[in-house]
Amino acid sequence: MNWNAISFDWNQVRAFLATVEEGSLSAAAQALGQSQPTLGRQISALETSLGVVLFERVGRGLEITPSGLELLDHVRAMGEAAGRISLAASGRSQVIEGQVRISASDVWGAHILPPILHQLRDTAPGIEVEVVATSALSDLRRREADIAIRHVRPTEAELITRHVRDSTAGIYASPRWIARHGRPTCADDLNDACFIGFGTDERLITGLNSIGLSLTRQNFKLISESGVVAWEMVRHGLGIGVMMDEVAQTTPDVERILPDLPPFEVPIWLTTHRELHTSRRIRLVYDLLxxxxxGSLPASQISR
Structure with missing residues (x-):
């Protein structure tokens, strides 16, 4: 369809653009200072005049259609032009504001994200960040989070995923534990040791055994769903733990044991939903993360 050949009612266009950028009719209505029914009628009128469906209802939310995405490039240019006129008239600078929810493990939330959030606050102080600290996989499609940092590649086709990099993890203990139990010199020395578990993930046991250990569930006498709690148990000498090397290197009172064992590879995936294409604040946070x-990655490494 030739969008440029169609005459738009700017109020209808503005209602469409606000709904896309705010993520819901209610939020768009609040941003524009209108009632939700009025906004809904404007979008319906725009759909009627164009003869296309711009949004589909998914659960309680709205999802932009392919026709809506095609229209978006044109109306966004119109909106930016209108914004530039307004800014020129008022002398104000453009800001990006609103909430972005980042889902990450509590270890990431405590040790990795804080310096990045400092940078984000300097870059876009109008953005409000909520860190959803959980080891569970937040459902981005249900808007439990806007962006997720995961160690397993998401399989949902509608999500946008970037393989950021591979980190490494090793086996760590505190000097207190080593003084009490002796320093291990080979993998067999750990077969009767007490390990600290993160949840009940069998993959940890499988991974440890794959590098030469012979562990069972009986080795995991202390378990926590919280990675931060489990790591503190390691730091206080209650057992041995596995941790990402970049976290361990900044943690006092721990040291790597059996450093000649192969490290664990920890893939890091950055994931968001399709609103990355439509929300400037989510795009900014995603790119900064x-x-x-x-470091900067080419656009070809972003996959659908």
Missing amino acids: ASALS
Whole structure:
């Protein structure tokens, strides 16, 4: 369809653009100072005049259609032009504001994200960040978070995923534990040791055994769903733990044991939903996270 050949009602266009950028009719209505029914009628009128469907309802939310995405490039240019006129008239600078929810493990939330959030606050002080600290996989499609940092590649086709990099993890203990139990010199020395578990993930046991250990669930006498709690148990000498090397290197009172064992590879995936294409604040945070975690990556490494 030739969008440029169609005459738009700017109020209808503005209602469409606000709904895309705010993520819901209610938020768009609040941003524009209108009632939600009025905004809904404007979008319906725009759909009628164009003869296309711009949004589909998914659960309680709205999802932009391919026709809506095609229209978006044109109306966004119109909106930016209108914004430039307004800014020129008022002398104000453009700001990016609003909430972005980042889902990450509590270890990441405590040790990795804080310096990145400092940079984000300097770059876009109008953005409000909520860190959803959980080891569970937040469902981005249900808007439990806007961006997720994961160690397993997401398989949902509608998500946008970037492989940021591969980190490494090793086996760590505190000097207190070593003084009490002796310094291990080979993998067999750990077969009767007490390990600190993160949840009940069998992959940890499988991974440790793959590098030469012979562990069972009986080795895991202390378990916590919280990675931060489990790591503190290691730091206080209650057992042995596995941790990302970049976290361990900044943690006092721990040291790597059996450093000649192969390290664990820890893939890092940065994931968001399709709103990355439509929300400037989510795009800004997503790009800043990717840059901070890995350096700039070419656009070809972003996959659908």
